[in-house]
Amino acid sequence: MSDPTLKEFTYNTAEPPTIIQKKYDPLPLYNDKNPMLSQHQEPMDLSRLPADLIETCNRLLATMNHYGGVGLAAPQCGLPWRLFVAAGGMVCINPKIITASIETTREKEGCLSFPGLYLPITRSRTIEVEYHNEFGVLKHETFTGATAKIFQHETDHLNGIVFTSLVGNLTLQMAKKKKQKMFKRMERIVEIKEMQRKMTTLLSKNTGTKAVPVSPRAVEVQSNRVK
Numbered sequence: 754m755s756d757p758t759l760k761e762f763t764y765n766t767a768e769p770p771t772i773i774q775k776k777y778d779p780l781p782l783y784n785d786k787n788p789m790l791s792q793h794q795e796p797m798d799l800s801r802l803p804a805d806l807i808e809t810c811n812r813l814l815a816t817m818n819h820y821g822g823v824g825l826a827a828p829q830c831g832l833p834w835r836l837f838v839a840a841g842g843m844v845c846i847n848p849k850i851i852t853a854s855i856e857t858t859r860e861k862e863g864c865l866s867f868p869g870l871y872l873p874i875t876r877s878r879t880i881e882v883e884y885h886n887e888f889g890v891l892k893h894e895t896f897t898g899a900t901a902k903i904f905q906h907e908t909d910h911l912n913g914i915v916f917t918s919l920v921g922n923l924t925l926q927m928a929k930k931k932k933q934k935m936f937k938r939m940e941r942i943v944e945i946k947e948m949q950r951k952m953t954t955l956l957s958k959n960t961g962t963k964a965v966p967v968s969p970r971a972v973e974v975q976s977n978r979v980k
């Protein structure tokens with residue numbers, strides 16, 4: 754899961770979580786074309802957890818951090834495990850929502866498998882949950898606010914539910930149009946920065962001195978003249 758209100762993700766603890774002991778390479782991240790995202794994941798056998806569980810959890814956290822997310826489910830990385838990780842080094846194996854409040858919130862959510870797409874999703878404000886951590890220890894907790902939203906979003910992934918299925922078609926199409934406009938703006942910014950670099954380099958060669966970087970506005974004006 755990605756959060757549109759967070760510009761940059763960092764682990765929300767004063768020190769790196771215990772589970773994170775060294776730098777790990779991110780795992781492949783799959784979009785909705787991967788059929789695993791629509792499959793229900795069966796509970797993991799706690800008596801026979803994978804030998805590489807800790808390392809894989811670390812890599813899931815590294816992947817989440819690399820892409821600026823606040824939660825990531827194993828199936829999003831092609832792993833058929835009923836497990837997800839969340840901000841702060843949280844690892845949830847076989848998560849269960851025991852009770853959910855009648856009171857709800859409706860806020861925009863993002864998803865790492867749907868980059869740039871943000872949808873208004875209705876979630877229970879408070880939930881009572883159970884899950885096992887990476888050491889197989891049973892946890893029973895009550896979450897509210899952002900943590901409750903993340904837990905519900907990632908548990909949906911483990912049940913084969915993607916957030917695009919939780920809104921109407923009109924809402925989805927409008928969000929996709931906004932995504933396309935955003936990507937076009939980003940592409941334009943990249944083009945302007947590249948042209949700015951080239952113009953600055955050219956000026957430097959022509960004058961034989963280190964040129965002051967050309968302003969983005971000047972680059973855009975010149976770009977519009979070329980078109």
